[in-house]
Amino acid sequence: MPDHAGARDDKHGEAMEEEIVGAALAAGLDASVVEALTETGALHKREYQLDRWLVNGRSRAPVAVALEMDHRTLSTQRLLLKVPATDDTGIRLIESEYVRHRNAYDEAPAEFAEAHLTRPVREPVRVGKGRFVTFQAIAGDDIESVEVLTALLNSMLGTAAEDATEIACTAGDFAEICGTVVRGVLHSWNGRPRTRPQAFTVAEFLGLHIQHQLEPGGRLHALSMEHRGDRIEIAGEVRPLVNPFALAGGALFGDRRIVRGLVGRTHGDLHTDNVLVRVHPAVDAAAFHLIDLALYEPEGPMTRDPAHLLLYILARRMDTLSAMQREGLLDYVIAPDEHLVGRLPNWLVELITCLDRAFLGWLEGSGLQPEWRRQRLLSLAGCAMLFLGRKSTNSEDRAWFLRLAARAADRFVGMPGLPAPDPAAARSVPVSPPAWRALPDPLPVTWISGLVRPRTAARTALELHLVPFPPVERLAAGRLEALKEGLVAAGREARLFQEDEEVRQEDPGVAAGSSGAGLAVTRTGQRSAWSGLPNDRWGAILDRNDLAVRLRGLLDALLRVPAPESDGFGIALSVETGGLVVSEGPVHTSVRPRLMAAAPRLLADEVLVRHELASRGGAVADELAERLLLAFSQGTEQR
DSSP: OHHHHHHHHHHHHHHHHHHHOOOHHHTTTTHHHHHHHHHHHHHHHHEEEEEOOOOOOOOSSOEEEEEEETTTEEEEEEEEEOOSOOOOOTOOGGGHHHHHHHHHHHHSHHHHHHBOEEEEEEEEEEETTEEEEEHHHHTSGGGGGGGHHHHHHHHHOOOTTTTOOOOOOOHHHHHHHHHHHIIIIIHHHHHHHHHHOOOEEEHHHHHHHHHTTTTTTTTTTTHHHHHOEEOOTTOOOSSSSHHHHHHTTTTTTTTTTTOOOOOEEOOOOOGGEEEEEEOOOSSSEEEEOOOTTTTTTEEEEHHHHHHHHHHHHHHGGGGGGGGGHHHHHHHHOOTTTTTTOOOOOHHHHHHHHHHHHHHHHTTTOOHHHHHHHHHHHHHHHHHHHHHHTTTTTTTGGGHHHHHHHHHHHHHHHHHSSSSOTTTTTOOOOOOOOOEEEEEESOOOOOGGGSOTTTTTTTEEEEEEEEESSOOOOHHHHHHHTTTHHHHHEEEEEEETSSSSSSSOOTTEEEEEEESSSSEOOOTTTTEEEEEEEEEEEEEEEOOOHHHHHHHHHHHHHHHHHHOOOOSEEEEEEEEEEOHHHHOEEEETOOOOOEESSSSOEEEEEEEEHHHHHHHHHHHHHHHHHHHHHHHHHHTEEEE
């Protein structure tokens, strides 16, 4: 007989599970997060309902104020619920968001932690590989008495924005709040100033700001490939300036340890959307609360948080400034004590004054002001590059941030007390080569001839393929269709496709540009990219320098493709000759000593973990170029 009672229980259980995550909260989360919260709630007899979404800037990471109803203890608690935008597969779990936040709270002076830091509660909920939903108790305990600082910024500027507030906030109030936050971070969270025992190289210090963004797949890689010299020419500047990308790569100072770093406990992502301020019954600057401590560092650069806070405010409200004010602001941000205020708005002058005054007050009696002046410039350059690479930065503002980064870098290089820059200084290189892991058998690869129709790709093309290892679940056909726009966007961001280039999508998962370059994703999760080779009267040319740059560009595009992630990738590489002769040698030379009609092909018989591929992409591209040339030389004819 049918078990009607069992069927009723199943339906009741399904209905209960649907109610565990309220509809309003579920609507703002992806399906995997809803599923993970539902499973955890079912196990612990908890429900989650949305109270309100918390303004979190232009970040893709959802932050909600949620009500957690615990049916075991018959209690309800209001918590912050944070979901990371991407997984942490590429880093060790001891460096994950949850662990960093826990460390920030545990390592802070107890009084500061209780008053100003959100406290991690509950165990994190695992969503996927290295991705966790975290819960935080709100410092101050009353969410209705606080407002996010961005809302006060917009209120101060009289802006009718979504995140504006009716709370009155003057320019002086806003500047004082920002100064108080920075003073709290410096004095109360850290105590006395201190320096790192071993000095940084310039590249290391800037790397603490931009991380691996200059590597293939990083937001700054394509732009840095356009500006590879030690100097950079920018429209609006009267002379070439120091190239901030080159400086971050080790140019001019090489491995000399000349930055005596001021270090300590740092938020790592200090901006107006990560600061809550008490506004009821009145605005109280001293009652601030820092949220989202996912990038906390116990030994971070102290000049980074104030620089990031300032530039975030500028990026957010650059629309309020005239062209003349933006020009004057470049000078004033770099050296406020050397330039007249001019026509700058009063709120900006007060803001910059309060931030610098907070830092100088912290340094009083230490004698470390010279270190601060130099590192302030480096942090301005590093943070300006960060905003230059962020999608949330308005396109019309990117040139301003590039000029700021270059001016700060240029000013730093000329600071007294530093050794003279050496134009021949070698750039910093990784201490050890990428850790390739050999496979017993090559992974199956779909080459360019199996991806696109004849004549869709350049006749002679360099092709690069990343094959997931271990294999991933096969993509549904509908998922490939959904990747179309992402492929085109990834290609344009990596400069594989020019902004005005026509890009055709003849098949699902394939984007082919009119220049002959292209990107593809297969149902097996393989990522492929290709671009045409340079040619002369002999045919296609394999030039060592051109190959290295070209491979970095292809790898950059592949790492931006919004395809399913894998723990690692096998790498395959080939040259599609199109039936033409291929020769090796520098471009623009009349001598072609070696010719070849057959394509050199490197099979996917070695694997790199995803994190190494992203963080060491430049070294990987250089190694692949050498391997390809070696394969070419072993199969060539002498002519």
